[in-house]
Amino acid sequence: MHEFLRNLPKVELHLHIEGSLEPELMFALAQRNGIELPYTTVREAKDAYHFNDLQGFLNLYFQGMSVLRNEEDFYDLAMDYFKRAREEGVVHIDMHFDPQAHLQRGVPLEVVMAGLLKAKQEAEDKLDLSIGMIMAFLRDRPAEEALHVLEQAAPYWKMLDAIGLDSAEHNNPPLKFVEVFKRAKQLGLVRVAHAGEEGPAEYIKEALDVLDVQRIDHGVRCLESDEVVERLRREQVVLTVCPLSNVSLKVVEDLRDHPLPKLLAEGLKVTISSDDPAYFGGGMLTNHIACADAFGWDEAVFRQLTRNAIEEAFVTPQRRQELMARLATA
Numbered sequence: 001m002h003e004f005l006r007n008l009p010k011v012e013l014h015l016h017i018e019g020s021l022e023p024e025l026m027f028a029l030a031q032r033n034g035i036e037l038p039y040t041t042v043r044e045a046k047d048a049y050h051f052n053d054l055q056g057f058l059n060l061y062f063q064g065m066s067v068l069r070n071e072e073d074f075y076d077l078a079m080d081y082f083k084r085a086r087e088e089g090v091v092h093i094d095m096h097f098d099p100q101a102h103l104q105r106g107v108p109l110e111v112v113m114a115g116l117l118k119a120k121q122e123a124e125d126k127l128d129l130s131i132g133m134i135m136a137f138l139r140d141r142p143a144e145e146a147l148h149v150l151e152q153a154a155p156y157w158k159m160l161d162a163i164g165l166d167s168a169e170h171n172n173p174p175l176k177f178v179e180v181f182k183r184a185k186q187l188g189l190v191r192v193a194h195a196g197e198e199g200p201a202e203y204i205k206e207a208l209d210v211l212d213v214q215r216i217d218h219g220v221r222c223l224e225s226d227e228v229v230e231r232l233r234r235e236q237v238v239l240t241v242c243p244l245s246n247v248s249l250k251v252v253e254d255l256r257d258h259p260l261p262k263l264l265a266e267g268l269k270v271t272i273s274s275d276d277p278a279y280f281g282g283g284m285l286t287n288h289i290a291c292a293d294a295f296g297w298d299e300a301v302f303r304q305l306t307r308n309a310i311e312e313a314f315v316t317p318q319r320r321q322e323l324m325a326r327l328a329t330a
């Protein structure tokens, strides 16, 4: 089964590129940029990666990314992950990135975009990996700031596959961002949002109704509302579920208690992603293996999850066909 999972052409719909920053690269970039870290060794950093909730993780996530200052840093960050993912048999990644987290530290949007776009181009040219770009807004920051960043990103609109909504969900309902998402829709941009990770099922409904999103990132708490489950099933809205993330952030106690099997049994369009692989114990292959071990799934289940992800990935029709063909022979 592990060999099958390694060879499966995996498609990742939910990945925060800043959450792929491994401690080894964090130390290298800190040194390159003369930045001091609160850790003295890689071991010490890894030992700090124990979280009680989403906020506990976000504090370290924002601290970790403080080493990213120049175009080259963003390029190295992304290439480092792309190479690792490719070695794990990943063939496509829809990548979230958080411009506000960099703008706040005085890093211009142009620097972030240049580094990430260069890595995307190189991955597509040389690694046989396709990359989607999701510019995410931090929901614990003011909506006016997000609106301003969306306008500032005008030179990049045509390079974006979607806008997203992430960071602390508690008390930051989708409704807060109605104007931002309305503007994005007016611009012809696709919309996705984190909802129902730590927040209630109601936020999933709100993201669909008010933000008109085409994807729900996480969405695991939908099971608390029959009405929301029915809606997700009827509309076959894709859920980008991140099993090891949910364990690390204590959304569930243990992977064996994870609602993934129930979500599948409900007929929902489920996919598997890694979210923040450097912080949550591993990438796509590790997440797949963990699910195989916890749930005893056979190959057919993983094929279905991968088919779901290929159908929903931000790729050209030709690339989608190519990925489907690869899945058929895996």
Ligand SMILES: Nc1ncnc2[nH]cnc12
Pocket (backbone or CB within 6 Å): 016, 019, 054, 061, 166, 167, 168, 194, 197, 245, 275, 276
């Ligand atoms: N799991 C997560 N939830 C919300 N925002 C995030 N940003 C990075 N990872 C996140």
Ligand SMILES: [Zn+2]
Pocket (backbone or CB within 6 Å): 014, 016, 166, 194, 217, 275
């Ligand atoms: Zn996420």
